[in-house]
Amino acid sequence: MAPYLETDQDALVASALAGFARAHPSLVVHDPDLGFVRARDRAPGRRVGLLSGGGSGHEPLHVGFVGRGMLDAACPGRIFASPHNRQIFEASRAVAGEDGVLHIVKNYTGDRINFGIAAERLHRQGIPCARVLVDDDLASESESVAAGRRGTAATVLVQKILGAAADLGLGLAELSLLGSELAGRCRSIAVAGAAHTSPATGRPAFEVSDRTVEFGVGIHGERAELSLECEPLAVLVGRMALRLLEALRPARAPLVALVNGLGATTGLELYAVLYELAAVLDTGGRRLARSLVGDYVTALDMRGFSITLLAADEQTLALLDAPAYTAAWPVAQSAPAPGHQEVRR
Secondary structure, eight states, rough: TTTTTTOOHHHHHHHHHHHHHHHHTTTTEEEEETTEEESSOOOOOOSSEEEEEEEEESSSTTGBBBSSSSSSEEEEETSSSSSOOOHHHHHHHHHOBBEEEEEEESOOOHHHHHHHHHHHHHHTTTTTEEEEEEEBBBGGOOOTTTTOSOTTTTTHHHHHHHHHHHHOOOOHHHHHHHHHHHHHHHEEEEEEOOOOBBBSSSBBBSOOOOTTTETOOOTTTOOOOOEOOOOOOOHHHHHHHHHHHOOOOSSSEEEEEEEEEESSSHHHHHHHHHHHHHHHHHTTTEEEEEEEEOSSOOTTEEEEEEEEEEEOOHHHHHHSSOOOBBBEEESSSOOOOTOOOOOOO
16 A cells, blocks of 8 residues: 555545545445445335445445445445444444345455354344355365355355345345355456555565466455466466356356456456457357456455356346446446346436
């Protein structure tokens, strides 16, 4: 993080959240004492409040996806740290619907613990609560990782699709089941040519040779599973796509792709990644039904990108296409299905 920026993490997170609320007053309401934002408006038929959260430093996740059609509330923690269970509890009470509240949680130990404590407190107050755990990161699919696969960019797709389903009036059990199914059909992999800057030291979190790329890096600066010699983008993307396709079921389902920047990768490069990914899928006879490109889940200023693939069906695509009014969700989808009408504000 550049030295001219605020270095006190608590002050920076609080100021950023307040600034976000000032920038988007028509979308969110800010609770400065408890440190969360909630949607100013939601569909009248929504029976379940949707809440997510996690460490700061991944913007626009999660606050950028609060608004009608997606999340009802988001709780940011300190940089790369879970929100406190009190934040989660109070935000959940604020947005719970008649059928309770659903927590969408990335699979990290701190998040699981704090969301779990908040859920226990909600149950004691008679507020139904369920959890969807997102664990899409293939790089952490190893017996040596006790917590299992990490939750990364697939979280955004799960939030969007569940938001549309909640607007249709689905209940807590139905949304929980749908969310678990979606999480099971999403996988991601990330690469980086340079680490993020550590807020504590002002230096790179880890060293990367200028002739290598880290294959399987984590969004908190977790070291990659291997370092590769630099290779043409088409080869690198092909390698990533192969890993993802091997992990996805059903094998012939239409695909949703999310090409996500990790903070310091240009749009020019990200669109080139999508081009190479689409070429791989076309060659393999796989249908790329929808695609999203941009910064959705960053890692401060990491120089890299991730690819997420979701094995979809027509219901999933319809829910993905439903309108959402948030600070960060795009107005219209790219690569629409034939006959699909773009959603405009």
